[in-house]
Amino acid sequence: METQSRIALNIGDRYLSFRIGNELYGVDTLRVQEIIGLVPTTRVPRMPKFIRGVINLRGKVLPIVDIRAKFGLEDVRDTERTCVIVVQTLRDRDLVHIGIVVDEVADVHAIKSDQAEAPPEMGLDIPASFISAVTKVGANTLILLDIETILSKEELSGEAEYAARAKA
Numbered sequence: 001m002e003t004q005s006r007i008a009l010n011i012g013d014r015y016l017s018f019r020i021g022n023e024l025y026g027v028d029t030l031r032v033q034e035i036i037g038l039v040p041t042t043r044v045p046r047m048p049k050f051i052r053g054v055i056n057l058r059g060k061v062l063p064i065v066d067i068r069a070k071f072g073l074e075d076v077r078d079t080e081r082t083c084v085i086v087v088q089t090l091r092d093r094d095l096v097h098i099g100i101v102v103d104e105v106a107d108v109h110a111i112k113s114d115q116a117e118a119p120p121e122m123g124l125d126i127p128a129s130f131i132s133a134v135t136k137v138g139a140n141t142l143i144l145l146d147i148e149t150i151l152s153k154e155e156l157s158g159e160a161e162y163a164a165r166a167k168a
Contacts, residue, residue: 013110014108015109015142016108017105017142018102018104018106023143026111026142026143027087027147028147031147032085032086035084041053041054049069051066052065062099067100067101067102071126071130085102085105111135116134119143131143131144
């Protein structure tokens with residue numbers, strides 16, 4: 001019962017879907033600032049491997065996260081469909097913009113809270129904590145991502161990765 005309540009409270013109305021490999025993921029459109037083409041990044045020393053670097057977007061420095069690498073998925077070559085979704089997230093009460101690299105943007109879907117289910121506890125390619133909910137869109141499963149968790153200060157600094165390695 002608690003899980004269902006969590007989903008109902010965290011579910012938005014519209015989600016931008018995108019592909020990473022064969023999987024379909026979605027982010028709340030209220031978090032999406034814009035979609036831009038893939039541009040060369042400037043690598044920053046000592047950053048986690050899943051951070052490709054930074055770009056200058058209209059005078060602001062924007063970190064670029066390779067979501068495929070963040071999820072620990074196989075590295076593939078960028079294509080003409082590879083792009084960056086610029087999302088906004090809260091960091092210490094400040095609104096921060098971060099770019100996430102995806103294989104391709106798919107569509108926008110209206111999702112009602114009664115269509116969403118709790119993520120399965122096993123059989124996922126990514127940590128369950130990164131997922132808000134799952135739902136069906138036609139014949140596809142749409143995995144709704146929790147951007148706040150994926151792009152948290154701890155996750156982006158690599159602290160979560162180091163803590164997980166220390167426990168192993």
